Amino acid sequence: MTNVNVYLRENLGSVSNKMSIAPQIDEKKLNNAVKSFAFGGNPSNVVALLDNTLLGSGKDGILFTGEQLIYRASFSDPVSVPYASIASAEYVETVTGSKSDKIEVSLLIHRNEGSSLSITGLLNCNYRKLAETLQACVQDFGEYREERQLVSIDELSEALKVAYVQAVINMAYDNDDIIDDKEFAEILQLMTRLDLSPETRFTLRAYMGSSNAQIPLETLLARIDNHSPGGQIKALHISLVKDLINLFYSTGGRDIGAFGFLQKHRGLLLVSDEEIELAVLAIKNDHDMLRDDMTDDQIVSALKLLSAKAAAVGTPLAAVYLSGSVVGMSAAGLTSGLASLGMGGLLGMSGMMTGIGVAVLIGVGTYAGVRKLTGANELTRSKRRELMLNEVIKQTQLTISLVMKDINFITGKLNEYILAHGAQDEKIKKLLGLMTQMTGAGTVLTDKSNSAQASATKLRCAQYLDEGKLKSLTREPTKAELYDFIRGFYEERSVVVTSKDAEEQTVTKLGIKRYKNSKDLESLARAFEAVGYFNVSDVLKGTAADVAGKAREKLSGLFS
Numbered sequence: 001m002t003n004v005n006v007y008l009r010e011n012l013g014s015v016s017n018k019m020s021i022a023p024q025i026d027e028k029k030l031n032n033a034v035k036s037f038a039f040g041g042n043p044s045n046v047v048a049l050l051d052n053t054l055l056g057s058g059k060d061g062i063l064f065t066g067e068q069l070i071y072r073a074s075f076s077d078p079v080s081v082p083y084a085s086i087a088s089a090e091y092v093e094t095v096t097g098s099k100s101d102k103i104e105v106s107l108l109i110h111r112n113e114g115s116s117l118s119i120t121g122l123l124n125c126n127y128r129k130l131a132e133t134l135q136a137c138v139q140d141f142g143e144y145r146e147e148r149q150l151v152s153i154d155e156l157s158e159a160l161k162v163a164y165v166q167a168v169i170n171m172a173y174d175n176d177d178i179i180d181d182k183e184f185a186e187i188l189q190l191m192t193r194l195d196l197s198p199e200t201r202f203t204l205r206a207y208m209g210s211s212n213a214q215i216p217l218e219t220l221l222a223r224i225d226n227h228s229p230g231g232q233i234k235a236l237h238i239s240l241v242k243d244l245i246n247l248f249y250s251t252g253g254r255d256i257g258a259f260g261f262l263q264k265h266r267g268l269l270l271v272s273d274e275e276i277e278l279a280v281l282a283i284k285n286d287h288d289m290l291r292d293d294m295t296d297d298q299i300v301s302a303l304k305l306l307s308a309k310a311a312a313v314g315t316p317l318a319a320v321y322l323s324g325s326v327v328g329m330s331a332a333g334l335t336s337g338l339a340s341l342g343m344g345g346l347l348g349m350s351g352m353m354t355g356i357g358v359a360v361l362i363g364v365g366t367y368a369g370v371r372k373l374t375g376a377n378e379l380t381r382s383k384r385r386e387l388m389l390n391e392v393i394k395q396t397q398l399t400i401s402l403v404m405k406d407i408n409f410i411t412g413k414l415n416e417y418i419l420a421h422g423a424q425d426e427k428i429k430k431l432l433g434l435m436t437q438m439t440g441a442g443t444v445l446t447d448k449s450n451s452a453q454a455s456a457t458k459l460r461c462a463q464y465l466d467e468g469k470l471k472s473l474t475r476e477p478t479k480a481e482l483y484d485f486i487r488g489f490y491e492e493r494s495v496v497v498t499s500k501d502a503e504e505q506t507v508t509k510l511g512i513k514r515y516k517n518s519k520d521l522e523s524l525a526r527a528f529e530a531v532g533y534f535n536v537s538d539v540l541k542g543t544a545a546d547v548a549g550k551a552r553e554k555l556s557g558l559f560s
Contacts, residue, residue, distance in 0.1 A: 004083070004141045005047055005066040005149065005231035010314065011133045012048045012064060016125045020049045022149035023318050027478055029058030034477040037063045037070045037078045043477045045146040052123055061122070066146045066231075069134075071119055079117060083144045087112045089134035091127050107131050151229055153239065153322045154195040160227035161194050163220045164240060164323075165204050170214050171244050174261040175251075177211055182250050184208075190243060192399040193324040205406060217265050234270075235319035241271050242279035242320055249283065256280065274313045281306055282320040394522075397453075401446045408443060411436060454518035460525035462533060465490045465510040473531040486527050489513055489520070 013021050020026065022044075029051060034043050036059040045065050052061030052074075063070045072078040087110045096102045105127045106120040122130075137144075153161060168190060172183040179187070187208070191201060207213070224240070225233050241262070248259050256262065256276060262269070285302050288294050310317040415436065467487070474483040493511035496504055516524075528534065 003066075003230035004137060004144055005147055006234070007136070007141070008047045008064055008066070008133070009149070009231070011129075011136075012050075013314075014126065015130045015133065016050055016122065018051050018061070018124055020051065021316075022047055023316050025049055026058070029056065031476045031478055033058040033061075033063050036060070037072050039063060039065070039070060041065065041146055042148065042481075044148040047149060050122065050125070052121070054123075062119070067144045071117065073121065081109060081111070081117060083134075083137050083141070085111050085113070086134065086138050088138065089131045091131035092118075107134075109134070145230070147229055147231060150232060150235060150316060150318050150322070152324075153236070154193065154324075156229075157227045158197055158200045160224055160236075161196055162200055162203055163223035163227070164236075165191060165194065165196075166207055166215060167217055167220045167224075167240060168243055168247060169204070169208055170217055170220070171247055171261045173211050173214060179208060180251065183247060186247050186250050188399050188403060189395065190323065192395055192402060198405075201402065201406070202409075218268055221268055235316065235322060237269050237271055238275050238279065238315060238319050239322040241269055241276060242282060243323055245276070245279055246283050272313070275315060278306075278309050278313050278315065279320060281309060286325045397449070401450065404443060404446050408440075450518050454516070454521050457518055457521040457525050458512070461489075461512060461521060461528055463512060464495070465512075467510060470531070470533065473533060479531055482527050482531055486524065486531075489516065489524050 009021050012019055020029065025046065025048075029049065030043055030046060033039070033049050033051075034046070039046070046063060047066060048064040049058055050061040050064075051058045053059055060072050060074050062072075067084075068080050068082045070078050070080050090108045090110065092106045092108045094104045094106065096104045104120065106118050107127050107130055109117045109119070111117070153164065165187065168187060169179070172179045172187065191204065196204070221237075224236055228236050244262060245256065245259070248256075248262070253259060262276075285306055288302060289299055307317050310320070465486070470483060470486060474480055474486075487510075489512055490510040491513050492508050494506050495509045495511070496506050498504055512524075
C-alpha cells in the first residue's frame with residue numbers, strides 16, 4: 001500500500017468539488033485554514049482542505065494531513081481526530097422531516113476509546129466516498145506521518161540527485177555510446193539547477209567519463225525511490241521522464257515513439273501515456289515562454305491548459321517542474337516568472353518548498369499594477385521576458401563558472417600526471433604553462449564576476465533589518481518560516497549615527513552578516529521581495545494587522 005499522504009491526495013479529490021488538494025491549495029485559503037483550524041504544524045504538510053464556506057474563505061470544513069483530520073463546523077471550535085484513534089468511519093442515512101420524507105446523510109467516526117463524532121452539513125460532499133476513504137486509512141495503513149507534500153529536487157539528498165543525473169547520463173550513452181556537445185551542455189545545466197555539491201559533481205564527472213561502467217537504470221530508480229520523501233516517488237518519476245525527453249529533443253529527436261530508451265524502460269519508470277504527454281507539453285511551454293512573439297495572455301492560456309492537463313492526469317503540475325525548467329530556470333526562477341503574470345501560485349510552490357521556496361512568489365501586485373496603469377502590453381511582455389531571461393542568464397553563468405572549476409580540476413590532474421611521468425618536452429611544458437595561466441585567469445575573472453553579482457544583489461537586501469517590520473510582514477503561516485530565514489542573515493552590530501542635533505551616538509542595529517556568497521544573497525533578496533519588505537502597501541497592511549492584533553489582545557484582557 002502507498003504512503004498515506006499519497007493515498008489521501010489520490011482519493012480525496014473525488015469527495016467534493018470544494019476539496020483542494022496540495023500543492024494547489026490557494027495560499028490565502030490555506031493561511032485562513034491553518035489559523036481557523038488551529039493547526040500547529042507546517043502549512044506545507046496539509047494534504048487537502050474541504051472548504052465548507054459559501055465565500056471560499058477556507059475557515060470551516062475539514063483539513064487533512066498525514067496524521068489527522070481536523071473538523072470545524074460553522075461557529076464551532078475545531079476538533080482534531082488522529083487517524084490512529086479511529087476505530088471505524090461510517091456512512092449514515094437518517095430519516096428526518098415531519099412526514100419522515102427526508103434523508104439526511106452524514107459521516108460518523110467511531111473512536112477507539114468509545115466516543116464518536118458526527119460530521120454533517122458539508123457542501124457538495126459525497127459522504128459515502130469520504131467514509132470509504134477514511135475507513136481505508138484505518139484498515140490499510142499502520143503508520144501515519146505528516147510530511148511536506150512536494151519538495152523540489154534541489155532540496156533533496158545528494159544520493160538521490162546523483163542517481164537522478166546518472167539516469168539521464170545513461171540515456172545520453174544509450175543511443176550512440178557517446179555524450180555529444182549538446183547532451184553534455186544539457187546535463188551540465190541540469191546539474192546546476194539541482195544545486196549539486198562539489199563532491200557530487202566530481203562523482204558525476206567521473207561517471208560521465210566511464211561509458212562502460214554504467215549502473216543499470218533499475219538500480220538507479222531504486223536509489224531514487226529509497227531516498228525520496230514517502231509521497232513523492234511518482235512525482236520524481238514524472239520529472240525524470242521530462243528531463244529524459246528534453247535530452248532526446250535536444251539531439252534532434254521528435255517522435256516519442258522512436259525514443260528507444262524511454263520505450264525500453266517504460267515498465268521501470270511507471271509512467272502512463274498521459275503523463276508522457278504532460279511532460280512533452282511542459283517542455284514545449286518552457287520554450288514558448290521565452291519567445292518574442294508570445295504574449296502574456298497566450299502564456300497564461302497555455303499554462304492553464306497545462307494545469308488542466310495535469311489535473312486530468314491526476315498529477316500536480318509542480319511534479320513536472322521538480323527539477324526546474326528545461327530552458328535553464330530553477331524551480332524558484334520559474335515560479336518568479338509566473339508570479340510576474342499573476343500566476344505565482346499555479347505550481348503550488350508555496351506548499352512545495354520551505355523557506356526560500358515561498359520567497360519565489362514575488363512581484364505580483366506591483367507588476368499587475370504597472371500593467372493596469374499603463375495599459376502597455378508591450379511593456380509587460382518585455383518585463384516578463386526580462387525576468388525569465390535574467391534567471392536563465394544567471395543559471396547559465398553559474399553553469400559556466402562550474403565548468404571553469406571543472407577545467408581547473410582537470411588541468412591540475414593533467415599537470416600532476418605529466419610531472420609524475422617525467423615528460424620533459426619543452427613544447428608540452430610551454431602548452432601546460434599556458435593552459436594553467438589561462439585557467440587561472442578564468443578563475444580570477446569568475447571570482448570578480450561573482451563578487452560584482454553579490455554586491456549588486458546585496459543592494460536588494462536591507463542593510464540594517466527592521467525586525468518589528470519583518471515580524472508584521474511574516475504573520476501569515478505560509479510566510480512564518482521566512483522570518484527565521486531572513487533573521488538568520490543578520491547579526492547585532494554597533495553603529496555610530498548622527499542625531500538631529502548633530503551629536504554622534506552609538507546604537508545597536510541588526511546588520512547583514514559579512515562574507516555571504518552571491519547565491520545566499522540572491523535567496524535573501526527573493527525573501528525580502530516575497531514578504532514585501534520594500535513594498536509600501538504590504539508594509540502598511542502588515543502594520544495594520546499588527547496594530548489590530550495588539551488591539552484585540554488589549555480588549556480580550558480588558559473583558560477577561
